[in-house]
Amino acid sequence: MATSTEPPTRSVQDQVLAAYDGMWAAMSTAAERSDPTAPELSQHAADFALNKIIRSLRIDSDNGVVTKGQVKTAPTVTELTPPQDPREARVADCGDDGETAKYTRAGVRVPDSSGGRRKIQARLKVVAGRWVVTDFAMLEVGSC
Numbered sequence: 001m002a003t004s005t006e007p008p009t010r011s012v013q014d015q016v017l018a019a020y021d022g023m024w025a026a027m028s029t030a031a032e033r034s035d036p037t038a039p040e041l042s043q044h045a046a047d048f049a050l051n052k053i054i055r056s057l058r059i060d061s062d063n064g065v066v067t068k069g070q071v072k073t074a075p076t077v078t079e080l081t082p083p084q085d086p087r088e089a090r091v092a093d094c095g096d097d098g099e100t101a102k103y104t105r106a107g108v109r110v111p112d113s114s115g116g117r118r119k120i121q122a123r124l125k126v127v128a129g130r131w132v133v134t135d136f137a138m139l140e141v142g143s144c
């Protein structure tokens with residue numbers, strides 16, 4: 001009888017990291033259009049995190065700018081609670097948004113709009129049966 005080396009479901013840590021990475025991917029896609037109504041945002045973010053993203057995209061849209069490039073992440077799960085059946089998690093990251101920048105809709109780069117390596121802290125929880133980012137903070141460039 002053959003046995004599979006693949007677990008039947010992804011580990012909790014893998015699910016948490018997939019949700020975290022999913023938020024950044026959805027945010028990047030929405031930022032290319034400065035679209036605060038992009039439906040993919042609410043698939044990966046909720047609560048304070050979703051509000052921060054929507055607010056930022058709305059400001060960019062109102063100012064006629066879009067963001068090009070993606071944040072590079074290297075997250076690690078630092079906490080799962082409760083340990084037996086985790087429903088909340090914390091993630092630490094040293095993200096790099098140095099290859100992102102804002103541009104006018106006409107394609108002119110907005111001065112001083114690029115970033116760099118910075119510490120990112122995120123909270124996630126299970127909402128409606130799936131992991132979502134509920135809050136995150138990006139510290140100043142050079143913080144990691």
